[in-house]
Amino acid sequence: GQNIDQPTEMTATEGAIVQINCTYQTSGFNGLFWYQQHAGEAPTFLSYNVLDGLEEKGRFSSFLSRSKGYSYLLLKELQMKDSASYLCAVRDTGQAGTALIFGKGTTLSVSS
Amino acid sequence: EPEVTQTPSHQVTQMGQEVILRCVPISNHLYFYWYRQILGQKVEFLVSFYNNEISEKSEIFDDQFSVERPDGSNFTLKIRSTKLEDSAMYFCASSEGQSSYNEQFFGPGTRLTVL
Numbered sequence: 263g264q265n266i267d268q269p270t271e272m273t274a275t276e277g278a279i280v281q282i283n284c285t286y287q288t289s290g291f292n293g294l295f296w297y298q299q300h301a302g303e304a305p306t307f308l309s310y311n312v313l314d315g316l317e318e319k320g321r322f323s324s325f326l327s328r329s330k331g332y333s334y335l336l337l338k339e340l341q342m343k344d345s346a347s348y349l350c351a352v353r354d355t356g357q358a359g360t361a362l363i364f365g366k367g368t369t370l371s372v373s374s
Numbered sequence: 375e376p377e378v379t380q381t382p383s384h385q386v387t388q389m390g391q392e393v394i395l396r397c398v399p400i401s402n403h404l405y406f407y408w409y410r411q412i413l414g415q416k417v418e419f420l421v422s423f424y425n426n427e428i429s430e431k432s433e434i435f436d437d438q439f440s441v442e443r444p445d446g447s448n449f450t451l452k453i454r455s456t457k458l459e460d461s462a463m464y465f466c467a468s469s470e471g472q473s474s475y476n477e478q479f480f481g482p483g484t485r486l487t488v489l
Contacts (some may be wrong), residue, residue: 295477304465304480305417349417360405360422360430360472367416 264288266365268350273371274340282335282348282368290355295362296324296335297349305349308335337370345372376400378481380466386487387456395451395484397466406449407467407478408441410434417465423449424472456488 265287274280286294293312297305309319311326311333323336335348347367354361379398387393399406408420422429423441440452449468453460463485467478 297480304482306480307477310477351417360407360424361419361432362409362417362478363419364417 264352264354264363266350266352266363268348268365268368270366271369271371273373276340276342276372276374278340279336279338280340280370282337282350282370284333284335284350284365286331286333286350286352286365288352288354288363290359291328291352292355292359293353294324294326294333295351295353296322296333297351297364299347299349299367301347308348340372342372342374345370378466378468378479380464380481380484382484383482384485384487386489389458389488390455393453393456393486395453395464395466395486397449397451397481398447399449399466399468400479401447403468403470403479405429405469405472405476405478406441406443407469408451409465409467409480410462411465411483412459412462420451429472453486456486458488461486461488 267285295310296308298308299305309324316325321338326333347369349367350365351362381396406423409417411417419432421431421435438454442450463483465483466481469476469478
């Protein structure tokens with residue numbers, strides 16, 4: 263079956279660093295994606311990993327270990343606008359390898 | 375910056391009625407998708423579409439659902455006979471290709487309420 267686990271909620275303060283973990287068990291794997299979703303809005307792409315290791319993109323970094331079925335999203339220098347849900351999604355190889363399988367998301371609250 | 379657009383932003387319908395949700399993908403993209411998100415729950419894949427046919431569909435995408443690209447720009451999702459449990463936010467997405475590095479760009483969504 264398909265299973266993607268993330269913590270439900272996290273809190274942090276402005277300027278801090280936060281790490282959001284994601285573990286996955288899927289029948290196939292063709293990349294792991296992180297999306298940000300503000301309440302009532304569409305998911306917006308943050309990063310993706312296909313190979314093991316760290317990908318850095320400005321204040322955001324994402325790490326992948328395929329052997330452990332594990333990823334994390336690291337957010338540095340937190341700002342109030344980073345308060346949102348962070349969605350971990352695995353691209354399955356499935357029928358055509360197009361579907362993104364999403365976790366339930368981690369709601370991050372950043373306070374001053 | 376190019377973006378995916380969706381209409382309407384909100385749709386209210388009676389149970390058993392047909393609804394059509396419309397999307398205009400980014401113009402040079404070749405792959406189109408529909409996802410849904412029931413309030414408070416995770417985003418769920420419905421269907422992907424390429425070269426005028428369905429590439430992949432989930433168990434949710436049963437005979438009540440259909441997709442169409444009626445012209446060169448629109449991509450539609452039709453629900454033939456809506457049920458209460460179809461109430462959700464429906465997101466359209468598009469991508470240039472299907473390689474792992476091809477991110478899927480999401481539209482703003484249509485909130486469907488079935489009464």
